Amino acid sequence: MRAHDPASTTFTCWHCTAEVTGSLFCPGCKAIQAPVRDYYRFFGLERKLSLDTGDLQHRFYELSRQLHPDRFQRRSPQEQQCSLEASSVLNDGYRVLRNPIERAEYVLKQEGFDIGEQRGKDVPPELLEEVFELNMVLEEMRGGEESARPQLEQARTRFQDMRREIDDQLGELFRNYDESRDRAVLARIRGVLNRRRYIGNLLRDVEKELEPAASLPGRDG
Amino acid sequence: MAYSQKVLDHYYNPRNVGALDKGSPDVGTGMVGAPECGDVMKLQVQVNRETGVIEDAKFKTFGCGSAIASSSLATEWLKGKTVDEALAIKNTDIVTELSLPPVKIHCSVLAEDAIKAAIADYKRKHEARQDAQAVEAR
Numbered sequence A: 001m002r003a004h005d006p007a008s009t010t011f012t013c014w015h016c017t018a019e020v021t022g023s024l025f026c027p028g029c030k031a032i033q034a035p036v037r038d039y040y041r042f043f044g045l046e047r048k049l050s051l052d053t054g055d056l057q058h059r060f061y062e063l064s065r066q067l068h069p070d071r072f073q074r075r076s077p078q079e080q081q082c083s084l085e086a087s088s089v090l091n092d093g094y095r096v097l098r099n100p101i102e103r104a105e106y107v108l109k110q111e112g113f114d115i116g117e118q119r120g121k122d123v124p125p126e127l128l129e130e131v132f133e134l135n136m137v138l139e140e141m142r143g144g145e146e147s148a149r150p151q152l153e154q155a156r157t158r159f160q161d162m163r164r165e166i167d168d169q170l171g172e173l174f175r176n177y178d179e180s181r182d183r184a185v186l187a188r189i190r191g192v193l194n195r196r197r198y199i200g201n202l203l204r205d206v207e208k209e210l211e212p213a214a215s216l217p218g219r220d221g
Numbered sequence B: 001m002a003y004s005q006k007v008l009d010h011y012y013n014p015r016n017v018g019a020l021d022k023g024s025p026d027v028g029t030g031m032v033g034a035p036e037c038g039d040v041m042k043l044q045v046q047v048n049r050e051t052g053v054i055e056d057a058k059f060k061t062f063g064c065g066s067a068i069a070s071s072s073l074a075t076e077w078l079k080g081k082t083v084d085e086a087l088a089i090k091n092t093d094i095v096t097e098l099s100l101p102p103v104k105i106h107c108s109v110l111a112e113d114a115i116k117a118a119i120a121d122y123k124r125k126h127e128a129r130q131d132a133q134a135v136e137a138r
Helices: A053-067 A077-098 A100-110 A125-141 A146-180 A183-210 B005-012 B065-078 B083-087 B091-098 B102-137
Strands: A010-012 A019-021 B027-034 B039-047 B054-062
Touching (some): A077 A100, A100 A146, A100 A183, A125 A146, A125 A183, A125 B027, A125 B039, A125 B054, B005 B065, B005 B091, B039 B065, B039 B102, B054 B065, B065 B091, B065 B102, B083 B102, B091 B102
Antiparallel strands (some): B027 B039, B039 B054
16 A cells, blocks of 8 residues: 655545545545554644644544544545554554643644753753652651651642642743744744653652552653 | 563662762762663762772662663772773673663663763863962962
């Protein structure tokens, strides 16, 4: 089966050789097509960081209905294969796009701001200092003593507040990027997402501390 | 996640945990982080300004067992080395010594980055002091 060139929006229907423009079914013969791998294009959405998740869910249900492999059981192997692949892209894409953090990571990766390719030097020293200090405070509170509980609960509230602030900040940056398409905004989003991840880890550590359970060596980093 | 014996040893008996005086002119501090897993690593060296030999090294790492073991091992290796010898330590040496699996290689990279950052910080201070002395001598 011919794979799509993700850069082009037009390709040829495998069945009737009509021109297909980024849709899942050929406009000529109605045959199912191999799916585009780009989640935004697959869902027929504009590439925006702020998404209406209700609309996304609606599209997901509609596409699930159209692409379900059961509907292609008595069709050709090629069509069955297309339906399987499309269903898989559908599910992966829905999982990524409905979550604002994963959605932003997806767009950042496409735009060359992949988290995995960063090195320590890309993280601002103030953030590292802050996270280090917060970790120190957290460690001091530990020790299994019940007396540390109120302090830990306070820390939890504090981290939750910080994460809420970060999420508000992200919402604003998302809107900003959607309007401006400015790469400098993406770089800022990268930074805020890094901070969110650190705060998320701290929060997870506090919560682990608050519910007594045997702990494994360190964190599963 | 199965840890090697050496990782577990460094995890349960970490060498050189602690802090050196960040404000001292003979101490270099390196603070690095890996946002994908949320690790933070602080590594410090105390250098003899006459000989350039690292006399003490301390670390504090918040992260997984492999990150802790990598930085613990790094401080062990740093002591007694000259600043330039220390810069020759490669993350692959740490991977080999600790038998780190591929998914934990970034922990050794973090340790190498921390060594480089600490030494860069020391060198910055050292050069600033030499400049100051040169000015005074005039």
